[in-house]
Amino acid sequence: MENPTDNAQPGMGHIDAPKVPQGQVPESGAPSQPYTPPTSSSLRKGIYDSIKSPGAGSRFDLGGLVSKIVTYIIWIACTVISVGLVFLVIVPQYERYNELTVTIEERQIELDKLSAFVDYLRNLQSLQEQLFANTGLAKQSIPDEDKTPFFLDQIIQIADESGVVIDTISFGGASSIEEGTYDPVTGELVRRVDELKKFNVKVIFSSSYNRSKGFIEALEKARRIASVATINMRVVDDEDKLSDFVVREISETPQNPDIDDADGVTVTVHPVAESVLYSTEILIEGYFMSDPNVDNLSLESLINQPKLENILVVIEGLKYYEPLPAELTVGRFNPFELRENQSQETLPQVQDEFEDISTDDGFDEIIDDDFGLDQFTF
Amino acid sequence: MPAIQDINFIPDEIVKTRRVERTRNSGNKFFILITVLIGLAAGGIHYYNNTLNSHLIDIENGITTNLNEIANLQEFGKHGYKLGARLQNVKKILDTRPHYSRAYTEVLARIPENVTIVGWNVTEEGLFTISGRATPNYTPIADFRDNLLKTDPGNPQFFRDVKLISSTYDKSNGYIEFVLQLQFNSETLYGESN
Numbered sequence: 275m276e277n278p279t280d281n282a283q284p285g286m287g288h289i290d291a292p293k294v295p296q297g298q299v300p301e302s303g304a305p306s307q308p309y310t311p312p313t314s315s316s317l318r319k320g321i322y323d324s325i326k327s328p329g330a331g332s333r334f335d336l337g338g339l340v341s342k343i344v345t346y347i348i349w350i351a352c353t354v355i356s357v358g359l360v361f362l363v364i365v366p367q368y369e370r371y372n373e374l375t376v377t378i379e380e381r382q383i384e385l386d387k388l389s390a391f392v393d394y395l396r397n398l399q400s401l402q403e404q405l406f407a408n409t410g411l412a413k414q415s416i417p418d419e420d421k422t423p424f425f426l427d428q429i430i431q432i433a434d435e436s437g438v439v440i441d442t443i444s445f446g447g448a449s450s451i452e453e454g455t456y457d458p459v460t461g462e463l464v465r466r467v468d469e470l471k472k473f474n475v476k477v478i479f480s481s482s483y484n485r486s487k488g489f490i491e492a493l494e495k496a497r498r499i500a501s502v503a504t505i506n507m508r509v510v511d512d513e514d515k516l517s518d519f520v521v522r523e524i525s526e527t528p529q530n531p532d533i534d535d536a537d538g539v540t541v542t543v544h545p546v547a548e549s550v551l552y553s554t555e556i557l558i559e560g561y562f563m564s565d566p567n568v569d570n571l572s573l574e575s576l577i578n579q580p581k582l583e584n585i586l587v588v589i590e591g592l593k594y595y596e597p598l599p600a601e602l603t604v605g606r607f608n609p610f611e612l613r614e615n616q617s618q619e620t621l622p623q624v625q626d627e628f629e630d631i632s633t634d635d636g637f638d639e640i641i642d643d644d645f646g647l648d649q650f651t652f
Numbered sequence: 653m654p655a656i657q658d659i660n661f662i663p664d665e666i667v668k669t670r671r672v673e674r675t676r677n678s679g680n681k682f683f684i685l686i687t688v689l690i691g692l693a694a695g696g697i698h699y700y701n702n703t704l705n706s707h708l709i710d711i712e713n714g715i716t717t718n719l720n721e722i723a724n725l726q727e728f729g730k731h732g733y734k735l736g737a738r739l740q741n742v743k744k745i746l747d748t749r750p751h752y753s754r755a756y757t758e759v760l761a762r763i764p765e766n767v768t769i770v771g772w773n774v775t776e777e778g779l780f781t782i783s784g785r786a787t788p789n790y791t792p793i794a795d796f797r798d799n800l801l802k803t804d805p806g807n808p809q810f811f812r813d814v815k816l817i818s819s820t821y822d823k824s825n826g827y828i829e830f831v832l833q834l835q836f837n838s839e840t841l842y843g844e845s846n
Contacts, residue, residue, distance in 0.1 A: 338669075341673075341676070342676075345676045345679065345680060348680050348683060348684070349679060349680070349683045352683035352684055352686065352687040353683065355687050355690075355691070356686055356687050356690045359687075359690045359691055359693075359694040360690060360694075363694035363697070363698060364690070364693060364694050364697060367694070367697040367698050367701050368697060370701050371697060371700065371701050371704065374701060374704040374705060374708060375704070377708060378704060378707060378708050378711065381708060381711045381712065381715065382711055384715055385711050385714045385715050385718065388714075388715055388718035388719065388722065389714075389718060391718070391722055391729075392718050392721050392722060392725070394729070394732075395721070395722060395725035395726070395728050395729050396721075396725065398725070398728035398729065398731070398732050399725055399728050402728060405728065405731055405732060405735065406731070408735055409731065409734065409735045409738075412735055412738040412739055412742060413738065415738075415742045416738055416741055416742055416745075470741045470744075483756070483760065483769065484760075486756065487753050487756035487757065487760070488753075490752050490753045490756065491753035491756075494749075494751050494752075494753055499742060499745050499746070499749075501745060501749035501750075502749075502750065502752050503776050504773075504774055504775055504776050505752055505772065505773065505774040506771075506772075506773050506774075507769075507771050507772050507773070508770070508771040509768075509769075509770045509771060550768065550769070552771070557776075559749075561741070561745060563737075563738065563741060565734045565737075566733070566734060566737045568730045568733050568734065571733065573722065573726075573729075575733075576726075576729045576730065576732075576733045580736070580740070582736060582739040582740065582742075582743060585739045585742050585743045585746070586739065588746065588844055589742060
């Protein structure tokens, strides 16, 4: 290894420099900087320069100044650029990032929700025939307001089918079912959009115990929903009715009250079941509703309804009674019109005709034949 | 020769100058590096935000498309809502209406031989009274009451709180007229599945 002092000329260097062991840092140097021995050429040049121009260290060094200024310009420029980037780009972009993240999250939720709505609506569209069919089915259970007479018609058909004799049917008019919540401020009832209305029909009929049961059971299994609210059943003491009952009911009852059920097990039928005549008064509740107003409903409430497919299955399993075609000509005779338009000569003739159909052979017979009713009042 | 072996001929100024130059160079590198890093960060976040913005635009377009489609298909939604409203009412009625035909079946299956039902009454509140006639003594009435309280294996009890509230013995015909008051078990009286 070449020693840097090997080529030095004696007496020409800084002989007063402290002796520093080879490889160690001189005292005046930075303690952290390891000592690097100068190369022979640079050392020679430095020594030569100091001999040639002994006052060079005190002269103005333009190159060094420029180098210094450039350095500081670089530092300042870098600082300015960095600060500029931080405050003009990074900070606003970071805020925008936060804002965008939240917005994207919210809008994505909205999009997912709308996509679900669209899927639901597309599904409805693809099943539109089924939708309309199901609506028809549901309307058979709770029809519109104008279908109320068919409810009465259904009762008559069921009575006929069950073998009970209806004495009277009276329709008490419709009433609303108060549904909704009370406004905490005003205290007013805030009605639900779908308003269900009900009406009461009082039916008095005569029959045996079993047939009464059959009638009520058929009402419960009818597609047009009826709900029996009260039952008041009494044994009939009326001799005329009893004699009629004995003729019609007992003759249809098997002599042997022990009958075999479907499993082949002998079931003893209590005499009460068939041989006693009861007069039963029941209060039946019928229901109807008009289509709810959906114009002001939000999309969420329009779509987020509980799924009730199972109810459709139940409705489908219930028996539907087709409305009977009208057999009576309503307003066939109008006595008021007759009085106004008919002359006095023709009036007695019409009156006779009216009396004819009002007798047991006339009007009542028509009613009995068509409905099996003794009295029918609205 | 050994006398000048440990003499350091490097001028102090040179050492100092080199140290300053090194410091300056390091400073330059440091500042440039920091600036480049900050520049990269700024560019990165700007690019990422642009990507997010594009994603947001896609979402907004999707929302607009869906809203248009909903507007076109809303009629089906209205039909569906009307059907749903009707079905909800059907469900409510079916869940809450009593099935008194079941009571007919249950009572008939529990009447003892010497008891005849004279009448019964079910009020709107669900209070059930049975009027009957028994012969020749009170035993059939007690049997009837016990039968009404009996539970078939595997089936829930149909009646509860069966009370004899009145009884009258008529010597002329030997009948005992009685009235039982009982309550339905709502579990068995309501619902379509029972």
